[in-house]
Every structure is written in C-alpha cells, then in structure tokens.
Amino acid sequence: MASQVPQNAQDSAPPNTSYGRSLGESLSVQRRVIDALLRREMLTRYGRHNIGFMWLFVEPMIFTIGVTILWTSTKSIHGSDLPIVAFALTGYSSVLLWRNMPGRCIGALQANLPLMYHRNIKVGDIYTARLLLEFGGATISFTGLSVLLIAAEWMEPPDDVLKVFAGWLLITWFGCALAIGLGALSHMSELVDKLWHPFSYLLFPLSGAAFLVVALPQFAQDIVLWIPIVHGIEFVREGFFGSRARAIYDLGYLIPFNLVMSVVSLIALRYVSRRVVPE
Amino acid sequence: MMRVRDLRKVYRTRFDDNLVLDGVSFDLAMGDRLGILGRNGAGKSTMIRLISGAERPTAGTIETSMSVSWPLAFGGAFQHQLTGFDNVAFISRVYRQDFERNIAFVEQFAELGPYLREPVMTYSSGMRARLAFAISMIIEFDCFLIDEISAVGDARFHDRCNYELFEKRGDRAMIIISHDAAYVRDHCNRWGVLHDGKLALYDDFEVAYADFKKLIGWKPPPGWMELQVSTA
Numbered sequence: 364m365a366s367q368v369p370q371n372a373q374d375s376a377p378p379n380t381s382y383g384r385s386l387g388e389s390l391s392v393q394r395r396v397i398d399a400l401l402r403r404e405m406l407t408r409y410g411r412h413n414i415g416f417m418w419l420f421v422e423p424m425i426f427t428i429g430v431t432i433l434w435t436s437t438k439s440i441h442g443s444d445l446p447i448v449a450f451a452l453t454g455y456s457s458v459l460l461w462r463n464m465p466g467r468c469i470g471a472l473q474a475n476l477p478l479m480y481h482r483n484i485k486v487g488d489i490y491t492a493r494l495l496l497e498f499g500g501a502t503i504s505f506t507g508l509s510v511l512l513i514a515a516e517w518m519e520p521p522d523d524v525l526k527v528f529a530g531w532l533l534i535t536w537f538g539c540a541l542a543i544g545l546g547a548l549s550h551m552s553e554l555v556d557k558l559w560h561p562f563s564y565l566l567f568p569l570s571g572a573a574f575l576v577v578a579l580p581q582f583a584q585d586i587v588l589w590i591p592i593v594h595g596i597e598f599v600r601e602g603f604f605g606s607r608a609r610a611i612y613d614l615g616y617l618i619p620f621n622l623v624m625s626v627v628s629l630i631a632l633r634y635v636s637r638r639v640v641p642e
Numbered sequence: 643m644m645r646v647r648d649l650r651k652v653y654r655t656r657f658d659d660n661l662v663l664d665g666v667s668f669d670l671a672m673g674d675r676l677g678i679l680g681r682n683g684a685g686k687s688t689m690i691r692l693i694s695g696a697e698r699p700t701a702g703t704i705e706t707s708m709s710v711s712w713p714l715a716f717g718g719a720f721q722h723q724l725t726g727f728d729n730v731a732f733i734s735r736v737y738r739q740d741f742e743r744n745i746a747f748v749e750q751f752a753e754l755g756p757y758l759r760e761p762v763m764t765y766s767s768g769m770r771a772r773l774a775f776a777i778s779m780i781i782e783f784d785c786f787l788i789d790e791i792s793a794v795g796d797a798r799f800h801d802r803c804n805y806e807l808f809e810k811r812g813d814r815a816m817i818i819i820s821h822d823a824a825y826v827r828d829h830c831n832r833w834g835v836l837h838d839g840k841l842a843l844y845d846d847f848e849v850a851y852a853d854f855k856k857l858i859g860w861k862p863p864p865g866w867m868e869l870q871v872s873t874a
Contacts, residue, residue, distance in 0.1 A: 395735060395736065395738060396735075396736055399736045402731075402732070403721060406721075406724055407721055407723050477720070480694060480696045480713065481737075482695035483736055483737070484736065637698055638698075639697070640697055641696045641697065
C-alpha cells in the first residue's frame with residue numbers, strides 16, 4: 364500500500380521525500396511556491412500604501428541619485444576624466460546589487476520559520492524569492508536611471524550593452540552565491556549578522572565602486588584585484604565606457620570564484636535545510 | 643495508509659544530546675483517529691512535526707500514500723503584517739487551490755467580518771484561532787494532524803470545529819494531541835501513550851488512560867471521590 368501513488372500528488376508528496384513526482388511537477392510546484400512567496404514578500408515589505416511595490420526600485424534609485432550628486436559635487440577622485448555621472452551610476456548600482464542580496468538573506472529563514480510547516484516550501488525558495496526581488500529592484504533602478512540620464516544627455520549611452528548586461532549578471536551571480544551562503548550560515552550563528560555589517564561597509568570602498576583599478580598605484584592594484592567583485596565592476600565599466608577607460612579584470616578569476624562560492628553556499632544551504640526546526 | 647517505523651529524533655543541546663523519540667512505530671489507515679497522551683515534553687509535538695514533514699527524523703521512516711496536513715491549530719504560517727485575506731491568498735497559491743471558493747469559506751467560517759481585510763496583528767487570539775482553523779480546512783487533506791486545538795476559542799468555536807473535523811471529515815485519518823483527556827476519548831478510536839520516547843498503542847481508552855496516569859505518577863488527591871473522567 365505504501366507504494367501507491369498519492370492521489371493528488373501535485374499538492375502533497377509524502378513527508379521527507381519527493382518520490383511520486385516528476386521533474387516537471389516539481390518545477391511547477393516550485394514556481395508556484397516562489398510566486399506566492401514573492402507576492403507575500405512584496406506586500407509585507409511595501410504594503411498597499413502610497414506607491415506600494417514601486418519602492419522596490421524607487422528606493423535604490425534615490426540611493427543612487429544621492430550618491431551621484433554627492434560624488435559630482437565633491438568631484439570625487441576617481442582618477443580619470445570619465446564623466447562622473449556614469450561612473451557613479453555604474454559603481455553604486457553594482458554595490459546595491461551585491462550588498463543588498465546578502466543583507467536580505469541573512470536572518471531570512473529565522474523570520475520565516477513558520478513557513479517550514481508547509482512541506483512544499485523549502486529553505487531555498489525563501490532565499491530565491493528574496494534574491495529575485497533584490498535583482499528586480501536593482502536592475503529596474505539601474506536601467507531606469509540609465510535611460511533617464513541618457514535621455515537628459517548627462518551621460519553617453521553604453522558602448523556595449525551586452526557586455527554591461529553580462530557584467531551585471533556576473534555581479535548578480537556573486538551576490539546570490541554570497542547571499543545564500545551567508546543566509547544559511549546566519550541560521551547557525553548570529554555572528555554572521557553581526558560581522559556582515561562592518562564587513563560590507565568596509566568592502567564598499569574596496570569594491571571598485573569608487574575608483575578605477577587603472578588609476579591606482581601598482582601595489583594597490585595587486586591587492587585590490589584579489590577582491591572578486593572588483594573584476595565584475597571593471598567589466599561593467601568596460602561595457603559602459605569602451606575604450607575611453609582601460610578596465611583591468613580577469614574573468615578567469617571571477618568566474619571560478621563564483622563557481623566555488625556557489626558550491627560551498629549550496630552545501631551550507633543543504634546542511635541547514637536538513638536541520639531546520641520550525642518554531 | 644501511513645506506515646511509521648522506528649522513528650528516532652535526537653536534538654543536540656549545548657550540553658548533551660536529548661533523545662526525544664526512541665523508536666516510534668505505528669500504522670494509520672483512513673478513518674483511524676489516533677489520540678496521543680503524554681506529559682509535557684514527552685515529544686508529542688515533535689512527533690507531529692516529523693509526520694507533517696516539517697522536520698526530518700534522525701532515523702526511521704515515514705511512508706504514506708496519504709496527503710498529510712500541517713499541524714492544525716498552529717498559526718498556519720501567518721504573516722502578521724498581512725491581512726487575513728492576503729494570508730488566505732498565500733495558502734491558496736502554495737497549495738494551488740481555488741481562491742474565490744476559499745475566501746468564501748473563510749468569510750463564512752471565521753466570522754471576522756471587516757477584520758478579514760485588516761492585518762492579522764490586530765486580531766484577538768480567538769480571531770486568530772478562527773482564521774487558522776478556517777485556513778486549515780480549505781485544503782482537503784487525507785490525514786489531519788491536530789495539535790491541541792481544544793486549547794483556544796469558545797464553546798461555539800469548538801462545536802463548529804468538531805463539526806468540520808469529525809462530522810464532515812469523519813472518513814479521514816487523524817492524529818490528535820491534547821491534554822484534555824475527555825476530548826481525546828470522545829473523538830478518537832485508537833489511542834497512544836508517549837513516554838520516554840516510546841509509543842504504546844491501545845484500542846481501549848480506559849486502559850490507555852490508566853497507564854498514562856500511572857506513568858505520570860498521578861495519585862488521587864485527598865478526598866477524591868472516584869469522580870475521574872466520566873465515561874458516559
């Protein structure tokens with residue numbers, strides 16, 4: 364009798380297993396769960412008041428505009444004659460992308476523990492929904508502001524849009540892998556939450572958002588290029604400025620780094636998923 | 643049919659390992675209503691959580707061809723900033739259920755009136771219990787896990803819960819945990835006593851209850867007049 368296929372397998376696989384479900388069915392369950400989590404997350408975070416979910420991208424836009432104004436007015440030393448508006452936009456948008464993802468995933472499981480009673484909802488789904496939201500918000504903010512600034516002629520259109528997009532995805536990959544790893548670890552130790560804030564704050568000036576690698580002295584370049592995210596931002600900038608700026612990056616460092624970090628993060632996710640105790 | 647075999651659960655605490663379940667086995671068929679008695683901390687809720695799939699056992703297997711509910715009476719994964727309405731929408735999406743039909747049922751059962759569209763954090767505990775129970779009823783599971791539902795709500799609410807569970811869904815399997823022995827006696831047809839990580843099974847409530855009282859060291863207080871739980 365135990366081998367019977369569940370009558371309504373789409374909604375209720377047996378506990379602890381997912382047998383009796385094809386890959387297609389599993390994918391459709393997961394899509395539905397992530398869709399439900401996304402809507403729930405948007406309602407919880409932004410509510411139905413004033414501009415509602417538009418805060419998703421308005422908030423990062425305000426941040427980026429503020430930083431752009433600040434850097435323009437202080438003539439921030441970025442070590443080249445590049446237009447500062449485009450420099451600030453590419454730099455700060457990237458920071459928002461990789462920094463907010465871990466910020467949203469750390470402690471996310473703790474806040475959503477009751478959801479673990481629904482066996483279709485997995486730990487990874489909670490992170491996925493939050494990462495999709497962060498990616499959406501940062502991407503809409505980045506592209507929206509780019510279009511606006513280009514239309515207002517404060518900025519030239521990017522030299523190579525595809526390259527910008529590819530760089531953006533590499534930074535997203537870095538952010539997601541870091542976020543899932545730190546999110547899972549934060550469930551095991553609260554130290555992660557405590558240390559992430561100073562760490563991300565210190566990483567910001569080192570991340571390449573506020574300088575071009577080429578403008579640094581050689582010994583500083585050697586140090587800074589150990590930080591993987593620098594390569595991503597340099598790549599985005601190359602897409603934006605083309606030959607007007609010399610970008611220094613090595614995808615042969617960033618991509619393997621992302622790969623290894625993804626594997627480590629998924630192991631941590633699996634470890635936590637197997638041990639999670641709902642409330 | 644559900645087959646639970648040699649279920650073990652060990653929680654690691656800071657000082658040593660805490661063995662909560664030590665080889666629990668039983669079968670449960672449709673129509674079986676298994677009432678579990680056990681003192682505080684005996685592992686009743688842990689057992690329910692393992693069966694619901696919310697947690698993994700340290701060892702042992704749970705095989706089932708039934709769809710199993712989440713533990714009823716627990717909040718139903720409310721997001722407290724969201725309205726009752728939004729919470730129903732969330733559950734309907736996760737379980738692919740017809741939202742219009744569900745919201746109509748919740749409106750009628752939970753009797754929240756305009757509060758259905760207010761955040762759950764503004765609800766009284768009775769209102770939360772009604773919403774939680776109504777949400778649990780919108781998905782037609784084969785097996786319901788019921789963790790101390792008699793602890794909340796008023797008599798009218800209990801009557802309506804009992805109607806929904808035992809009249810309308812009398813053909814389903816259930817596992818019921820309660821400290822209210824009369825509730826377990828009246829609504830179950832099989833009983834179990836959970837003690838020291840082991841589950842003993844009974845077909846007669848009086849035998850189960852007598853063993854349970856012995857295990858927890860229950861002694862009649864002075865002047866006790868054979869009142870007990872009346873078996874009418």
